[in-house]
Amino acid sequence: MKRGKRTWMFIFIVPLALCVTGFPPFSEMPAQPIDFPHNVHAGAKKIPCQYCHTGARRSPVAMIPSVDRCIGCHKIIAADKAEIQKIKGYYERGEPIPWVRIFTLPDFAFFNHAPHIQAQVKCQMCHGPIETVDRFRQRPAIEMGWCLKCHREKNVSVDCYICHR
């Protein structure tokens, strides 16, 4: 089969251009200590988001489940897989898994999950279709304008002090 000009462009020119200009921000997303697949858990296996992120309904933070929670299922499920062996390592050493934070705001901005979840705002409205994602590849930039847009649409307060205390 004859390779067209476009194919060669993707093989040579694009990688070269990326090396020169620097990779776009998503490649800076460091790998997680465990390659955790949301599409398997929340997609194929339909485990509810709040089964793992138990803080969302009642506190500012949604929370990442502890290693004990993982072991609750993975003592048996897929126990022979390499990634699961790594989880067992953390569990046996009594160490938390050092997950890398993805969604984050600067310190001067306050966010609280609880009122949003109680007002039936879906996780996906803010985080995207997580149940289809095998892993996070980029760290999204959250901007004030985006918070304000939805607050105005839903008639929620936009007073500075609710988010800047």
Ligand code: HEC
């Ligand atoms: C089996 C447990 C489990 C389920 C179910 C689950 N998650 Fe997660 N979630 C995790 C773990 C572990 C991490 C940390 C690893 C990572 O970032 O991929 C995480 C990370 C996240 C993050 C990024 C946190 C950060 O660092 O900013 C978001 C957002 C998230 N989950 C949303 C969801 C949503 C929405 C659902 C349902 C559609 C869901 N999760 C279902 C375990 C789970």
Ligand code: HEC
């Ligand atoms: C209104 C928008 C919004 C909704 C709805 C929302 N989140 Fe978040 N989430 C955020 C923002 C903003 C952050 C970063 C907060 C910070 O850095 O203080 C965040 C952070 C997180 C984190 C990492 C930090 C933490 O709180 O533990 C997880 C995990 C998470 N969200 C999961 C969820 C899940 C699961 C749902 C649904 C049950 C959900 N979120 C609904 C906006 C939202």
Ligand code: HEC
């Ligand atoms: C409610 C049960 C349950 C919980 C809790 C759970 N998992 Fe899973 N996990 C599963 C199932 C089911 C699969 C799919 C196994 C399969 O395909 O054979 C899976 C698959 C995986 C895989 C892919 C294994 C592979 O290589 O095929 C990883 C990695 C994983 N889980 C990590 C975690 C981590 C980390 C936690 C804790 C934050 C966690 N799981 C919590 C049920 C769970």
Ligand code: HEC
């Ligand atoms: C998709 C819509 C949506 C987005 C996006 C959104 N919010 Fe909200 N927000 C709401 C709703 C709905 C409420 C609940 C109002 C209620 O309790 O009646 C709320 C409530 C709040 C409250 C509590 C208000 C109070 O009166 O105590 C804070 C704080 C807040 N949001 C901060 C934020 C921040 C910060 C962001 C951006 C990072 C954000 N919100 C993004 C819809 C949204």
Ligand code: HEC
């Ligand atoms: C619904 C939540 C919310 C409300 C209401 C809100 N802010 Fe913000 N604000 C944020 C978030 C989140 C950020 C951080 C993200 C960013 O820099 O855009 C931020 C950032 C800022 C910044 C830094 C901007 C920059 O470019 O670094 C200033 C200044 C600011 N807000 C002022 C205000 C003032 C003044 C008001 C009232 C008129 C207000 N904010 C109302 C959520 C809010």
